[in-house]
Amino acid sequence: MGAVTDASRPVDGQSERSAALRSYGGVDGDERIARRRIALMDAALDLLGADGGGSVTVRGVCRASGLNPRYFYESFDSVEALVAATFDRVVDEISDSALAGFGAGDDIDDKVAGAVGAIVDIIDDDRRKGRLLFSPKLLSPTIADKRSESTALFAMLTVDTASNALAKQVSPEAIGAAQFEVGGLARLLSAWLDGDVALGRDEVVALSVRLMMSLVDAVAG
Template identity: 60%
Template structure:
């Protein structure tokens, strides 16, 4: 028997069919949902590797092995390991910034605002030590993380100034105010790193109290000077 006429579009039709099939619902779960779930698994796997006591270098193979996925699914969501690390770091920073600013806003006095914000940060990194190590551990020497830490320090220094200006008479644009803000953020970061590493034997409430005392004590330095920054009014 002779064969029917061939269809030159069969290959492209099959490819389109495969692509469509990949996004079909399986077990009630749509394709977009599966992609999002795999992306979340890769992010969590990377956080596992970065935040471990013996932090490992993050590789496509290592992340995929931990997430139980193949490299195909890695590149479905990320172009590179560096991009994945950036997404992981930015996600933790966004979580901390959102939660701490909300807690700061709820306080009625400067001390209660700072105390609320610090308590939220300490609680978050205590509940998930991976996040604390990602942000503060000196064992993580990745150039990507080093760059992201510099970015986050600048971000939180800016947030510190903006937050303080809502309570104190702070000249946000002064060099002194910027210096104090960076000092506060850097000091808090190092204290929390030492606490996570076991170098500072304090309870969670004690580390919060100490952090608040250190953060609030330089508040007077942030107070605006006279109009032109001169103590004698000149």
């Protein structure tokens, strides 16, 4: 009698080994990579957001994350790429929360208060994120570039949301005023995080809203 083969069973151990690589402990390979990537960004945030700021090296971030360099280069080709990804992750969190806070408001004052309150809550709950975004002690070229990008992003979000909320067209003055607002808010929050502005959470939100609303006509065109 000839041998009966099951087409679904591997002829040798190669497919079984490949399957083991893809899934280990119930977690597939892509998810393991994603978890290691997050762990590396968390470690970078710990180092960058430390009180007084800190430098990031491959060795340092691997030690802090408990991963070896092989896993670092699995996700990032350089320290600069890790820092950029860590910054973008925080910006995404803040922009999503700010937009949600803005959208929940009943009128323009409530909307601005909701957006600013969401930003303040994030950086107050996790001071590392505020230092990464605003601290003048972090002066790497990568962070400088990322801050410039995020300022432009938040300025355009300010213009778009305010003009839509007030049903007015965007003007060049609106774009300039939005840049002014975002830069001023960033400086105020940086000083607040450093303890140079002796205000509570609600007070710094209220002050920010008053200052931003003083420019709302210009922002909305």
